[in-house]
Amino acid sequence: SDRAALLALRAAVGGRTLLWNVNQQSPCFWSGVECDSSSMVTALHLPADGLTGDLPTGILGNLTQLRTLSLRFNTLTGQVPSDLALCTNLRNVYLQGNKFSGQIPESLFSLSYLVRLNLASNIFSGEVPLAFNNLTRLRTLYLENNQLTGSIPTDLNIPKLQQFNISNNQLNGTIPKSLQAFTTASFLGTSLCGKPLQFCTEAINLPPSVPPPDNGGQSNGNNGTNIDNGTKKKLSGVAIAGIVIGSVIGFILIALLLSLLWRRIHHKRGSKSVDTYKHPNTELLAVEKSLAEAEICGYSNGYSVTTIAATTMAGGGKGGAAEASTKKLVFFGNSSKVFDLEDLLRASAEVLGRGTFGTAYKAALEMGTVVTVKRLRDVNVSAKEFKEKMEAVGAMDHENLVPVRAYYYSNDEKLLIHDYMPMGSLSALLHGNKGAGRTPLNWQTRSTIALGAARGLEYLHSHGPTVTHGNIKSSNILLAQSYEAKLSDFGLAHLVGPSSMPNRVAGYRAPEVTEPKRVSHKADVYSFGVLLLELLTGKAPTQSLLNEEGFDLPRWIQSIVREEWSSEVFDLELQRDLTMEEDMVKLLQLAIDCTSQYPDSRPSMTEVRAQIEELVRSAGPKGQVPESPDSSSR
Numbered sequence: 001s002d003r004a005a006l007l008a009l010r011a012a013v014g015g016r017t018l019l020w021n022v023n024q025q026s027p028c029f030w031s032g033v034e035c036d037s038s039s040m041v042t043a044l045h046l047p048a049d050g051l052t053g054d055l056p057t058g059i060l061g062n063l064t065q066l067r068t069l070s071l072r073f074n075t076l077t078g079q080v081p082s083d084l085a086l087c088t089n090l091r092n093v094y095l096q097g098n099k100f101s102g103q104i105p106e107s108l109f110s111l112s113y114l115v116r117l118n119l120a121s122n123i124f125s126g127e128v129p130l131a132f133n134n135l136t137r138l139r140t141l142y143l144e145n146n147q148l149t150g151s152i153p154t155d156l157n158i159p160k161l162q163q164f165n166i167s168n169n170q171l172n173g174t175i176p177k178s179l180q181a182f183t184t185a186s187f188l189g190t191s192l193c194g195k196p197l198q199f200c201t202e203a204i205n206l207p208p209s210v211p212p213p214d215n216g217g218q219s220n221g222n223n224g225t226n227i228d229n230g231t232k233k234k235l236s237g238v239a240i241a242g243i244v245i246g247s248v249i250g251f252i253l254i255a256l257l258l259s260l261l262w263r264r265i266h267h268k269r270g271s272k273s274v275d276t277y278k279h280p281n282t283e284l285l286a287v288e289k290s291l292a293e294a295e296i297c298g299y300s301n302g303y304s305v306t307t308i309a310a311t312t313m314a315g316g317g318k319g320g321a322a323e324a325s326t327k328k329l330v331f332f333g334n335s336s337k338v339f340d341l342e343d344l345l346r347a348s349a350e351v352l353g354r355g356t357f358g359t360a361y362k363a364a365l366e367m368g369t370v371v372t373v374k375r376l377r378d379v380n381v382s383a384k385e386f387k388e389k390m391e392a393v394g395a396m397d398h399e400n401l402v403p404v405r406a407y408y409y410s411n412d413e414k415l416l417i418h419d420y421m422p423m424g425s426l427s428a429l430l431h432g433n434k435g436a437g438r439t440p441l442n443w444q445t446r447s448t449i450a451l452g453a454a455r456g457l458e459y460l461h462s463h464g465p466t467v468t469h470g471n472i473k474s475s476n477i478l479l480a481q482s483y484e485a486k487l488s489d490f491g492l493a494h495l496v497g498p499s500s501m502p503n504r505v506a507g508y509r510a511p512e513v514t515e516p517k518r519v520s521h522k523a524d525v526y527s528f529g530v531l532l533l534e535l536l537t538g539k540a541p542t543q544s545l546l547n548e549e550g551f552d553l554p555r556w557i558q559s560i561v562r563e564e565w566s567s568e569v570f571d572l573e574l575q576r577d578l579t580m581e582e583d584m585v586k587l588l589q590l591a592i593d594c595t596s597q598y599p600d601s602r603p604s605m606t607e608v609r610a611q612i613e614e615l616v617r618s619a620g621p622k623g624q625v626p627e628s629p630d631s632s633s634r
């Protein structure tokens, strides 16, 4: 009967647009249809599928196992069919962006499992029913952009409601107590009054016992003015005193700040680069100490600026500058040899950070080229093996990989030269700057980043079962303009010994991986799944270092969503636009599949890439890649 119901639906509203293969006996393979193990339809996702016309009664009610119904952004008209009440398992109903009319359907109020209901941007009219109180599990209710009238019932109380919007309706009266915790954004474009809105007029809240104005025929406005005048006179004295005291305190504070600043500058001039010794990172401390001993050329962005020579060969290493002059940088493939080792050694360099394999520097060459130099440590392989591994790495060429330009090998120094990515890493973007200047990362940006990273990893895997990344994590996803993701550090996991794998990688590592040099495709998929969870939740799996009990992102997600999908898991920046929630839930499900305990249950990167591509394509203006932000605002 599920199959018959779907065919009836297609005949009624989607004859030309739903391209289902009706020769297939099971509807479970039709696009937008999901089934359970007994082939009962559990989800119907037909967003923006060109469905038009009235939805007849007698169709949806047959889908008794339906949990999710998404018909958003079509042109469906008329009333929502009353037999929806028969779909008692419904959790999620997304009907926004259609032309449904009439009262808010009664049929919804018997759906006691309902968690999400989106009726926004339709033509629903009439009053807001008190029967919403029946929906004791409802967490999301969107009713904005309709034609609802009257006031919201004072006794309205939906106990679990977390997301609510009723903006742009013709509502008036007072906001009920149970909704007062929502922000003004939930009530814009209405004539509602009371907390949290600030524009309630006194007249509405005046108790009937307030005595009439004693100026007889004068209007309320005049009365208000009289009261105001009295208050103003009293306040102005207090205000003046406040301004005077405030100014004096302000003046003293500014004077104190200036004197502190003057002392600091004076102190710095007297003792050169004292700050470099304050860095909490011990390796930086050592490097910076050697920099201070060598030659400090300047100080910018809080990082020491010196030359690569000072940090590597000329910094007292056993290899020394003499060895450097006899060795050469080895460039890859078509990379034009625009600089040589001498240029690199003379380049001014900033420490970018210390990673699993060594320290990364940003090096600005005299000719203007900017590159990243990674100074590898704990690489105990022969020159021949190093050369072979590097050649394999250098042969990888894909737009979602950070290009490796060249390498340098001597007994004491191993350097890797990459293109510098000025937009930094995904890790910095997600977890850095949480303050006022932060640019929120919306769904479109996050899904675009996920897609780029998936394509890069799929490309690596396409070179055979032994070619893996081995260290997928957010600091190894670097960003080019337009948030195009590029994987860095590929192939390095095969060069270092187990001792070099610090605990912080553990949050991404698949449970079966015991030897970091042996990471399978499916182990990469696990790490990629953790990365997706990080993108969706905004939480770093590496938090295990800060928390004694550890923070296993996949386990945490599973504990929350086992019963029913919960929007709590999504990063707050994603929760601002829940119109894409359905897609977010799909990506969440994909991430859960990737982080399955058993490698064989995880999808391949080709499947993962294809699914993310589908999500990006269905997001808003078809698959558009977001604009890169103005660099000055970063």
Ligand SMILES: Nc1ncnc2c1ncn2[C@@H]1O[C@H](COP(=O)(O)OP(=O)(O)OP(=O)(O)O)[C@@H](O)[C@H]1O
Pocket: 352, 353, 354, 355, 356, 357, 358, 359, 360, 372, 374, 402, 418, 419, 420, 421, 422, 424, 425, 471, 475, 476, 478, 488, 489
């Ligand atoms: N090509 C690059 N362009 C811009 N920033 C980079 C580049 N390569 C690395 N970085 C940044 O420099 C810092 C140190 O990088 P590095 O790769 O050494 O360590 P990591 O990514 O934290 O750990 P791991 O060594 O395990 O990959 C990181 O914040 C990284 O994002």
